[in-house]
Amino acid sequence: MGYLKTNPKQNKLFYRKEDKAQSEFNFTLLMDIFEMNQKTELHNLGQLSGIMRNDGKGLRQKCLDVLEHVNEDVERAQMVKIKLDYQKKSSLVSTSVAEERIKKLDTHIEKIMNAVTNKNKDDVTVKAIKTYFKQHEIKLEGFKI
Secondary structure, eight states, X not given: OOSEEEEEETTEEEEEEOOOOOOXXXXXXXXXXXXXXXXXXXXXXXXXXXXXXXXXXXXXXXXXXXXXXXXXXHHHHHHHHHHHHHHHHTTSSOHHHHHHHHXXXXXXXXXXXXXXXXXXXXXXXXXXXXXXHHHTOOOOTTOOO
């Protein structure tokens, strides 16, 4: 969404980072895509009859697929937050705009994560879900922009 600049040369495509702020329209479009993906994942989560396998030793494959999609969505939102923080620090975006956008992204992340953890109140299931996210967490602190 406006972060990479392509430069075709001799049948090759070269990508270069483009350090310009995302317009309000593009951010709104991005949030609409995030919300559409979120609705799909919430629907898929609601369709699951059970999260744990019958033997109780792990998560079902369908649940793992839904959790993988949720995790990817959360990671994308986290990367956009990091990019906004970078743009705020380099004065490409005003502080108020960046904070407002980060707040929207935080709300988006909280909504999907609350839906996932509130699906079942069983301690074993909640522990399995938290373990899944802990194992698949990307360390974004060292993420360079």
